Amino acid sequence: MAEFLDDPAARIVAVLREVRAVGDGPAFSVWGQALGGGSAPDVYSNIARFMMLIEEAKSALVNPRDGDDRTFYSTLFGSLDTLQSYLVSHITQSNMEAFKPLITDDKISILELLSRELRQTYRSNFLSEDTRQQMLQDVRKLKEDVLFNEHLSLHEKNYIVKLLHDVERALQSYWLGGFDDVASTVAALGGGAAVVTDQAQRGWFMSGVLRIWEFLNVSADGVRALSATGSEVVALIDEIEHLTQ
CATH class of the missing domain: 1.20.120 (Four Helix Bundle (Hemerythrin (Met), subunit A))
Structure with a gap:
């Protein structure tokens, strides 16, 4: 679990770490467990909320230090867009193989950098x-x-x-x-x-x-x-x- 969960990028990191901790298996089961469990409608609701969280992270980067920052993060955002697409098209039809390239260490590291960027101007209350x-x-x-x-x-x-x-x-x-x-x-x-x-x-x-x-x-x-x-x-x-x- 991320040390701080007071910005959307940090919360995405926490989700991806939970997904990796759950491990292999049917994608719907793995994502469902990582996102908090519950019935099938609960899982679909949480997937939708996670996709909204991705959009929140993308829109929160409104004041990058310079133009290179947004270019740097655009690659990450493209990967997150693919993840959103797969959560629609692959969630009930495959195991986790299709998702693994999208939740690698380097993707999580870039999200952590984005979190540090956002925490300069974008913070909310959080629970330990x-x-x-x-x-x-x-x-x-x-x-x-x-x-x-x-x-x-x-x-x-x-x-x-x-x-x-x-x-x-x-x-x-x-x-x-x-x-x-x-x-x-x-x-x-x-x-x-x-x-x-x-x-x-x-x-x-x-x-x-x-x-x-x-x-x-x-x-x-x-x-x-x-x-x-x-x-x-x-x-x-x-x-x-x-x-x-």
Whole structure:
């Protein structure tokens, strides 16, 4: 996993390293596992998101130091274009042989150079691998606690578990959507408290959400922005509660 995942090129590097770590096999299976797993629709969705990530990396290089830089990276972009094409034409019809020339050490090294270039002007918040793993543990623990909570209705459980699944998926495919995807799913999870009718259980659930949210606060440069979003979630819950009384 890349040390920093705060620019699109670094996240592409992380994906390609995961693909290589998975190894040989049917292309759909290898890419699916590397991109976070899940059902076939999940895999196709993640492939589409990865292709969008490539476009983001290409468009992010808006201020190269000189013209030679863009020429240098144009070869890399051509290779990424081919990779995108193969993800459409070869993903269900071949093994990994067709992809191997596109994920070689030299391709990854150039992407790492691009990442260093982008990080001078293009950076976002990011989660360390330790933080991502800790968040996954907390999300899965909260999901288990919700499922075995005798005070929640079946409807409440199903709704909350779906939101927790969204957070888990965002964390599993973190190198695709990055920090913002995780933050948006956690914010939506907080909004899920509005379906919990019992006030004590709502407080119990929100305490679990806030523990997860705190990981984002600690990791974010823009803590004020995150805190503001958290306040909006709480305000939304209060408003929904008022309207349903």
